[in-house]
Amino acid sequence: MPISPKNYRINERIRAPEVRVIDPEGNQIGVLAIEEARGEAESRDLDLIELAPDGQPPVCRIMDYGKFRYEQQKKIKEAAKKSKQVELKTIRVRPNTDVHDINFKLQRAIKFLEKGNKVKFNVIFRGPELRHKHIGRQQLQKFIDGCQECAEIDSPPHMEGNQMIMILRPPKIG
Numbered sequence: 001m002p003i004s005p006k007n008y009r010i011n012e013r014i015r016a017p018e019v020r021v022i023d024p025e026g027n028q029i030g031v032l033a034i035e036e037a038r039g040e041a042e043s044r045d046l047d048l049i050e051l052a053p054d055g056q057p058p059v060c061r062i063m064d065y066g067k068f069r070y071e072q073q074k075k076i077k078e079a080a081k082k083s084k085q086v087e088l089k090t091i092r093v094r095p096n097t098d099v100h101d102i103n104f105k106l107q108r109a110i111k112f113l114e115k116g117n118k119v120k121f122n123v124i125f126r127g128p129e130l131r132h133k134h135i136g137r138q139q140l141q142k143f144i145d146g147c148q149e150c151a152e153i154d155s156p157p158h159m160e161g162n163q164m165i166m167i168l169r170p171p172k173i174g
Contacts, residue, residue, distance in 0.1 A: 130162060
């Protein structure tokens with residue numbers, strides 16, 4: 001999937017009668033008529049690129065368009081690397097789940113939280129088990145107690161249909 005920068009106007013596509021011009025080194029040349037700015041870019045064998053079309057007058061820079069596009073794509077890739085997508089992992093249990101299984105699922109939840117993911121716990125009730133919601137709340141309390149050092153409660157235990165749901169998230173740093 002190729003990453004493309006937003007479409008910038010270059011050279012003859014720039015419509016403003018006058019523009020604020022920045023040279024390749026980043027120094028301001030000043031406000032020039034568009035023909036004069038294009039001539040300045042041509043004399044340096046470079047392109048005139050409109051960076052801020054909303055400015056009064058619009059801001060343009062003299063530089064090689066290929067190099068400019070490469071730098072823009074590099075910035076987009078860097079930003080994508082830095083942003084971490086938080087996943088929501090789900091752990092399902094029943095009110096009568098055994099202690100060993102709860103401990104195993106607790107270890108999985110701790111690993112998910114240490115990786116920076118949120119963990120959603122579902123206690124699924126079937127038929128007459130719905131009369132014993134306190135057992136489901138006790139199951140979720142075991143997870144809260146086991147994860148208290150590496151997690152914060154994002155959504156406290158609550159009923160949704162025939163499930164009791166709770167979400168834990170990694171603690172905020174800072």
